[in-house]
Amino acid sequence: MNESGAGAVAPMSREGIDHALGHLRDEKERISSALLDLEGHDGTRLLKGARLAGETWRRWEDARTGIALVWRLYDAYQRVLAEASELRERHGRPSPAVLLELTGLLTGESVEVPGGEIPLERRTLLGAASERITLDEAVERMSAGYATAAEVIAAADTAWTALLVPLEDVEESWRETALLAQDLDGARHPELDRLGRELSAVGHVARTDPLSLVRDDKVDTARLDRLREAMAALRASLDEAVRLRDGHAERLAEVAASIGEVEEAERQAREARTTATIKIAAVRVPEPPSLGGGLRHRLADLDALREAGRWAELAARLAELDRAAAAALERARDNLGLSTGLLDRRGELRGRLEAYRAKAARLGFAEDEGLTELYARARELLWSAPCDLRGSTAAVARYQDAIKNCESQDQSRTESGR
Incomplete structure (x- = not known):
C-alpha cells in the first residue's frame, strides 16, 4: 500500500475514483501533447541550435532548466497516475482499504518533487526528507514552468522572425554591392567597409541575443532599418557609377549643359540688374554672383578621375556638381526675378x-x-x-x-x- 499521507481523509467512492482517473488520464495526454509541441517548436529548435549570449542566453538557460524540471515532475506525476490506475484495475470491487489508498494517491501528497529535498533546518524528526505534493499541485507547477518557458521561446521566435529575414536580405545586398564595387574600380570602398562592420555587429546581436532587441513587446529593428537604407543609397550610387562608366560622355554633357544654363541665367540677371538700375530709382538689387565659371572649373577637374577609371568617386563628385549647379541656377533665377520684378x-x-x-x-x-x-x-x-x-x-x-x-x-x- 502506498503511504501517501491520506491520513484521516475520507475515502472517495468507487464512482468518484473512476471519474477522477478518467479526468487525470485525459489531463496527462494534454500535458504530454503540450510538452511535445513545446519541444518541437521552431523557436525551441532555434534556441537549442544557436550560440546564445546576453539576455537571451540567461533567459533560455532559466527556461531550459524549467522545462527539464517540468519533464521530471511529469514523470513523477505519471508514475503516481499509473500506480493508481494499476491498483484500480486489480480491484474490480475495491475494498474500503483500497479506496482509501486510491484516495491518497489521487488527492494526497503522493508526488515526490524531483530534486525537492527539504533543507535540514526545515525538517522534523519524523517528517519526510523530500518535498511531496498532490497531483493538482504538480499540474500547477508544471503549468507555471511551461508558461515561463513558452514565453521565452515565443519571444525569441518572434524576434528572430522579425530580424533574420531582413538581416539576410541586407547581408545579400552587401555582398552584391561589394562585388559591384570590386568590378567597378577594384578599389576598397570606405563606406562599404563601414557598413560591413556595422552589419556584422548587428548580425551578431540578432543571431545570438535577439531578446535584447525587444522593447515593450516590440522588436527594435531601427539599426537594421538604417543599414538597409544606407545600403540602398550606396547601391544606388554605385549603380550610377556603372551607368557613368558605360555612358560617361552623355552624363558629362548633361552636367555641362546644366552649368551652361547657370551661366546664361547669371548673364540675364546681370543685364536685368543693369537695366533696372538705369530705369528704376533707388534700386537695391545686389550684384548677382558669378558661380557658373567656378562650376565649369570643377567639371574640368573631374577629367583626372575619368582617366583613372575611378568611376564611383567620379559619380559622387558629379552628383555633387549637379546639385551645386541646380542651386546656382535657382539663385540666378531669383536674382533675375528681383530685377525683372521692378520693371514688371x-x-x-x-x-x-x-x-x-x-x-x-x-x-x-x-x-x-x-x-x-x-x-x-x-x-x-x-x-x-x-x-x-x-x-x-x-x-x-x-x-x-x-x-x-x-x-x-x-x-x-x-x-x-x-
Missing part, C-alpha cells in the same frame, strides 16, 4: 494708370482739371528714367481715389435732381 511693377502701374484714364473718359470726366493734373503727375513719374516706383505708386493711387470721388459726387447730384 512699373509696367503694371503704367497699365493701371491708362485703365483709370479710360474709365474717367467713360464717366465723362476727361476734361476735369483736377483729374488731368493728377494723371499728368503720375504719367510723368512713370515715364521718367529712373522711375520713382514708390512715388509712382502713390500718384496712381491718388488718381484712382480722385476718380472715385468724382463718380460719387456725380451720383449724389443725380439723386438730388430727382
Whole structure:
C-alpha cells in the first residue's frame, strides 16, 4: 500500500475514483501533447541550435532548466497516475482499504518533487526528507514552468522572425554591392567597409541575443532599418557609377549643359540688374554672383578621375556638381526675378494708370482739371528714367481715389435732381 499521507481523509467512492482517473488520464495526454509541441517548436529548435549570449542566453538557460524540471515532475506525476490506475484495475470491487489508498494517491501528497529535498533546518524528526505534493499541485507547477518557458521561446521566435529575414536580405545586398564595387574600380570602398562592420555587429546581436532587441513587446529593428537604407543609397550610387562608366560622355554633357544654363541665367540677371538700375530709382538689387565659371572649373577637374577609371568617386563628385549647379541656377533665377520684378511693377502701374484714364473718359470726366493734373503727375513719374516706383505708386493711387470721388459726387447730384 502506498503511504501517501491520506491520513484521516475520507475515502472517495468507487464512482468518484473512476471519474477522477478518467479526468487525470485525459489531463496527462494534454500535458504530454503540450510538452511535445513545446519541444518541437521552431523557436525551441532555434534556441537549442544557436550560440546564445546576453539576455537571451540567461533567459533560455532559466527556461531550459524549467522545462527539464517540468519533464521530471511529469514523470513523477505519471508514475503516481499509473500506480493508481494499476491498483484500480486489480480491484474490480475495491475494498474500503483500497479506496482509501486510491484516495491518497489521487488527492494526497503522493508526488515526490524531483530534486525537492527539504533543507535540514526545515525538517522534523519524523517528517519526510523530500518535498511531496498532490497531483493538482504538480499540474500547477508544471503549468507555471511551461508558461515561463513558452514565453521565452515565443519571444525569441518572434524576434528572430522579425530580424533574420531582413538581416539576410541586407547581408545579400552587401555582398552584391561589394562585388559591384570590386568590378567597378577594384578599389576598397570606405563606406562599404563601414557598413560591413556595422552589419556584422548587428548580425551578431540578432543571431545570438535577439531578446535584447525587444522593447515593450516590440522588436527594435531601427539599426537594421538604417543599414538597409544606407545600403540602398550606396547601391544606388554605385549603380550610377556603372551607368557613368558605360555612358560617361552623355552624363558629362548633361552636367555641362546644366552649368551652361547657370551661366546664361547669371548673364540675364546681370543685364536685368543693369537695366533696372538705369530705369528704376533707388534700386537695391545686389550684384548677382558669378558661380557658373567656378562650376565649369570643377567639371574640368573631374577629367583626372575619368582617366583613372575611378568611376564611383567620379559619380559622387558629379552628383555633387549637379546639385551645386541646380542651386546656382535657382539663385540666378531669383536674382533675375528681383530685377525683372521692378520693371514688371512699373509696367503694371503704367497699365493701371491708362485703365483709370479710360474709365474717367467713360464717366465723362476727361476734361476735369483736377483729374488731368493728377494723371499728368503720375504719367510723368512713370515715364521718367529712373522711375520713382514708390512715388509712382502713390500718384496712381491718388488718381484712382480722385476718380472715385468724382463718380460719387456725380451720383449724389443725380439723386438730388430727382
